[in-house]
Amino acid sequence: MPTSPEVPSPRHHGCPSATPVNIVLGVIGADCHAVGNKILEIAFREAGFRVNNLGVMVAQAEFIAAALETDARAMVISSLCGHAEIDCRGLRERCLEAGIGHILLYLGGNLTVGETDFPTVERRFREMGFDRVFPPGTAPEEGIAALWEDLRRRGCRQPAGDTKGPGRA
Amino acid sequence: MPELLLADVGSTFTKVCVVHTDEPRLLARAAVPTTTEPDVNQGLDAACRLAGTALDTALPLLASSSAAGGLRIAAVGLVPSLTAKAAEMAALGAGAKVVGTFPYALNTDDENRLRTLEPDLVLLTGGTDGGDTSHIVGNAEVITRTLPAVPVVVAGNRNAHDDLRRVLDGHQGPVRFADNVMPELNRLNLGPSRDCIRQLFLERIVIAKGMGRLKARADLLVPTPQAVLEAVRLLGQTAGGLGDFLAVDIGGATTDVYSHGAGLPSNAGVVYKGLPEPIDKRTVEADLGMRHTLSGVMALIDLEGLCAEHGLQPEEVMAWTTRVAADPGAIPHSTQETAADTALAAAACRLAVQRHCGRLEEVWGPEGRVFLQEGKDLGDAGWVVGTGGPAAFGPAPEVILAAARRRAGSASLLPRAPRFLADRDYLLWAVGLLAQAGLDEAGARLALHHLREVPGGDAPSCRRVPEGTHRGE
Numbered sequence: 001m002p003t004s005p006e007v008p009s010p011r012h013h014g015c016p017s018a019t020p021v022n023i024v025l026g027v028i029g030a031d032c033h034a035v036g037n038k039i040l041e042i043a044f045r046e047a048g049f050r051v052n053n054l055g056v057m058v059a060q061a062e063f064i065a066a067a068l069e070t071d072a073r074a075m076v077i078s079s080l081c082g083h084a085e086i087d088c089r090g091l092r093e094r095c096l097e098a099g100i101g102h103i104l105l106y107l108g109g110n111l112t113v114g115e116t117d118f119p120t121v122e123r124r125f126r127e128m129g130f131d132r133v134f135p136p137g138t139a140p141e142e143g144i145a146a147l148w149e150d151l152r153r154r155g156c157r158q159p160a161g162d163t164k165g166p167g168r169a
Numbered sequence: 170m171p172e173l174l175l176a177d178v179g180s181t182f183t184k185v186c187v188v189h190t191d192e193p194r195l196l197a198r199a200a201v202p203t204t205t206e207p208d209v210n211q212g213l214d215a216a217c218r219l220a221g222t223a224l225d226t227a228l229p230l231l232a233s234s235s236a237a238g239g240l241r242i243a244a245v246g247l248v249p250s251l252t253a254k255a256a257e258m259a260a261l262g263a264g265a266k267v268v269g270t271f272p273y274a275l276n277t278d279d280e281n282r283l284r285t286l287e288p289d290l291v292l293l294t295g296g297t298d299g300g301d302t303s304h305i306v307g308n309a310e311v312i313t314r315t316l317p318a319v320p321v322v323v324a325g326n327r328n329a330h331d332d333l334r335r336v337l338d339g340h341q342g343p344v345r346f347a348d349n350v351m352p353e354l355n356r357l358n359l360g361p362s363r364d365c366i367r368q369l370f371l372e373r374i375v376i377a378k379g380m381g382r383l384k385a386r387a388d389l390l391v392p393t394p395q396a397v398l399e400a401v402r403l404l405g406q407t408a409g410g411l412g413d414f415l416a417v418d419i420g421g422a423t424t425d426v427y428s429h430g431a432g433l434p435s436n437a438g439v440v441y442k443g444l445p446e447p448i449d450k451r452t453v454e455a456d457l458g459m460r461h462t463l464s465g466v467m468a469l470i471d472l473e474g475l476c477a478e479h480g481l482q483p484e485e486v487m488a489w490t491t492r493v494a495a496d497p498g499a500i501p502h503s504t505q506e507t508a509a510d511t512a513l514a515a516a517a518c519r520l521a522v523q524r525h526c527g528r529l530e531e532v533w534g535p536e537g538r539v540f541l542q543e544g545k546d547l548g549d550a551g552w553v554v555g556t557g558g559p560a561a562f563g564p565a566p567e568v569i570l571a572a573a574r575r576r577a578g579s580a581s582l583l584p585r586a587p588r589f590l591a592d593r594d595y596l597l598w599a600v601g602l603l604a605q606a607g608l609d610e611a612g613a614r615l616a617l618h619h620l621r622e623v624p625g626g627d628a629p630s631c632r633r634v635p636e637g638t639h640r641g642e
């Protein structure tokens with residue numbers, strides 16, 4: 001289980017087989033539901049990711065700072081309390097602004113209150129820039145399988161220099 | 170060896186003391202103005218003579234120095250709130266003066282700034298282990314091009330080490346690799362880089378600053394602020410010591426704040442956010458000082474409020490600040506000037522302590538109010554120590570130290586009910602040197618004997634009083 005950075009990585013190779021893939025995990029906004037977050041941390045770690053878990057009540061800026069510093073390939077975000085739409089608005093744009101516009105954004109949990117038609121909910125969050133949106137109660141394994149698939153599709157070959165922060169001349 | 174010679178060079182006064190370590194006590198003490206022409210040795214010799222000894226006695230010598238601008242470090246990191254902040258904390262913990270903090274990728278403006286700043290050392294960080302490598306490698310290229318002879322301590326993503334070795338291969342100054350200041354997200358590891366900085370300070374920097382003789386003579390030589398931080402650690406940790414506490418040094422140009430304490434959230438309803446902070450923490454406010462940077466204090470205070478609090482007229486404060494602006498060596502003469510000086514020191518103390526301590530932020534969530542804590546909660550700190558400047562030697566240290574007390578309704582996590590101590594004999598640096606030399610017990614006993622309690626703190630109700638502390642004056 002590659003939880004420590006033992007494997008020296010060829011620079012920005014980014015391929016999961018050679019070096020652990022960093023992801024940033026957390027529950028967004030003023031949401032304090034902590035149980036699912038712990039389960040997701042364990043599940044993603046056991047699936048081979050290096051999980052940088054920010055816990056609950058995570059601001060957008062914290063997700064972005066963590067992704068920059070860890071060179072993360074994906075943000076796996078939960079929202080349980082029903083405020084996802086407010087809490088997630090503008091995240092993709094802020095990622096673009098920070099130089100990590102290509103990062104995969106995953107979202108799951110109880111995203112809305114009252115809204116029962118999931119395809120509508122999904123469309124709304126996809127339009128906000130999320131790559132994958134999962135319905136309430138999705139098993140972590142489903143998210144993990146999807147993430148590997150998306151990473152494979154990206155060839156695990158992010159070009160060097162895709163994580164430049166502001167200020168790069 | 171029961172007797173030791175301790176010396177501190179570089180601040181306004183060069184100080185020397187002779188200490189008996191078996192029966193910890195001060196045998197002799199002297200201070201003379203620090204000399205710079207041709208170097209610090211003249212002052213040092215004079216201070217030794219005044220203390221009835223000589224620099225070349227057989228006594229072991231432990232020394233601290235802030236000469237020639239101290240240890241000037243440029244801290245380079247990636248994200249401002251993460252590795253750039255960790256680098257800054259590491260440098261401050263090593264006793265450095267952080268001349269600049271540089272996040273993200275260094276650009277041409279940064280290059281020019283680095284050239285102008287001429288730091289003594291660059292602390293290069295960026296990326297968690299296994300995280301981002303592109304910024305630290307790119308920044309190394311800029312640094313070796315911009316400051317080819319300056320010592321570099323690398324303490325970033327270890328996965329970038331191979332590339333960094335290649336980039337820094339031709340660097341003329343020494344390059345040392347230390348463990349990452351932030352190996353995992355939000356986990357600090359400041360010790361290894363601090364040790365590397367300390368080593369380079371001794372091997373290279375003190376010699377470059379004309380302290381070769383002191384280095385050759387001294388059994389230990391560290392930056393002065395690091396010695397003070399070491400004293401803070403010792404007094405915080407020692408059984409019967411101070412426990413969690415704050416120390417404040419208000420100087421002419423900067424205000425230094427030190428604290429001992431984990432400062433974790435004190436109740437379950439508070440969520441901690443951001444980087445954890447070191448148990449022994451130092452911050453330096455470069456815009457808050459009583460002489461050269463008094464304008465910085467003036468820019469931040471509410472003059473009317475300050476005057477109301479201290480029974481002054483705004484014109485009296487303005488008159489004093491005008492005098493100081495014209496002559497940074499000014500000494501208050503009238504009672505109004507003294508009161509203005511004290512009031513401004515209290516204001517600087519408050520601002521510096523607020524920046525040092527953490528903050529609580531109220532967040533209204535779906536369920537009501539929740540609190541986020543960033544930085545240390547020093548609410549339970551039992552003491553505030555004035556060391557150096559008006560908080561130790563002024564006519565009214567209690568007024569200045571009281572400014573470090575938390576006010577009702579404030580979001581800053583300042584001590585709620587501290588008592589006050591003054592380092593009247595200005596010994597914390599010496600105590601830190603003893604601690605650094607492994608003489609913890611001697612250092613602690615010396616400190617607790619010489620720190621004077623200043624009245625005006627909170628009632629000692631149920632709090633332990635350190636042994637040997639003088640009560641009152």
Ligand code: B12
Pocket residue numbers: 030031032033034035036037039040076077078079080081082083106107108109110111112113114134136137138139140142143144534535536
């Ligand atoms: C326990 C609980 C609480 C506890 C939380 C304690 C804690 N610190 O964790 C307390 C009492 C504090 C609480 C408070 C509130 N709660 Co509550 N709470 C629950 C409850 C009963 C269980 C949550 C839980 O732990 N589930 C177990 C974990 C394992 O499941 P999970 O969180 O869903 O996570 C899993 C999956 O969803 C998935 N997953 C999650 N994120 C993601 C992301 C991706 C990408 C993927 C692939 C998968 C994935 O994987 C996780 C692991 O298996 C749920 C109801 C329920 N049965 O779900 C309500 C519930 C979540 N709470 C709710 C509400 C409204 C609140 C409150 C606003 C007020 C209230 N009515 O109580 C506050 C909000 C406080 C705040 N600031 O966030 C609503 C949310 C309504 C909505 N969104 O439609 C729920 C659904 C109850 C309901 N039916 O009304 N709550």
